[in-house]
Amino acid sequence: MNLQERDKIVIWHPFTQLKNAPLPIFIVRGEGSYFFDDQGKRYIDAIASWWVNIHGHCHPYLTRKITEQLQTLEHTLFSGFTHEPGVQLAERLLKRLPSNQSKIFYSDDGSTAVEVALKMAFQFWSNQSITKTKIIAFENGYHGDTFGGMSVGARNVFNLPFSKLLFDVIHISLPIIGKEQNCLSEMQNALQYDDVAAFIFEPLVQGAGGMVMYSEKILDELIKQCNAKNVITIADEVMTGFARTGKFFASDYLENKPDIICMSKGLTGGVMPLGATSCSQFIYDAYISDDKMKTFFHGHSYTANPTACSAALASMDLFDNKVTFENIDRIIKHHNAFLQKIKFHKSLIEVRQIGTIIAFEIKTNEQTHYLNSMAEQVSDFFIKKGIILRPLGNIIYVLPPYCISNEDLRYIYSAIEEFLNIL
């Protein structure tokens, strides 16, 4: 039996309809922006393995640092104990984060980073005996697949089976061009309730919602309104963090900084699972008390796993090397030149870009966005060309590791153009 057949017997894959699912591609090796399958075929990882990979696969420096850590201290509990990688990573994240952030809470992934943020915000109020249980969130958002994450995310086909179990959230319009006024007035209405605990958002770009982008000006205004009404603001930077949008955090584009920030995905350079939630001092202060009931009773077995923290530290080292930001600028320029070239293509509704993310919304007759049949057609076309591009319905996007070469970018663009031409 080959590996794919063995896989079919024992594995349940994520986001995959099991009936008639095509056999998965057997990846045996990664190097830079490439994967190689068991037949020796090479693929360009044009979506950074679901937006996590930053410096390329099997980066020698990351590999060395992780190996050193594994030989020193692989893991320890983090309640009552501490270690160098955990402390150093918090110090270095805080240097890069907006200056109002002052504490780091570790978890395992993006969904748990969001759960921590929501619980931190709810208990911030309950510790002061204030009843605030409503959350404001954008329509069409994505904040992970746990119950809290699903509750604040879009109500769509993915969480329909659980819809009765999700907590109430006030969803407001995303301030895309033309919807700014709707969004602002919906926010004003939402803020009239005096039991709103927090406002959570993906800053400047909604990832899973289809790489939908909106302006920092409006977000600044929304945060200002929340501040005026004592509503905690939570930036979910799980996708946007670590320079995806051109600045280290999308929050760096804002004048009004969020109170809580969620990180994961690119945090370890895409090598190990790790989540982190940072907060302002005033949030933390509400938990300091002689009353034990005011403790934040939350933690995961692998909280602050030293090996994962060492991967994140090594990734931060690479960010201190100017080559990384030169690469980011290079990708931004190439994306932009291609955007200018292709933007009036007859098969496109729109092309949009922020930083190293470029997205192409393709014309289609189907109404459904997520279950659009175009998705399979797109994946197959690009896999044949040795490019990994998993679209979001009728939206193709390129979100590469920063080490991708100009030649590979040009190859991806020309394949996209070819695909658009045959539609």
Ligand SMILES: *Cc1c(COP(=O)(O)O)cnc(C)c1O
């Ligand atoms: C991916 C993502 C999450 C969930 O992260 P996981 O590591 O997949 O649990 C949460 N928020 C945003 C904005 C994301 O893009």
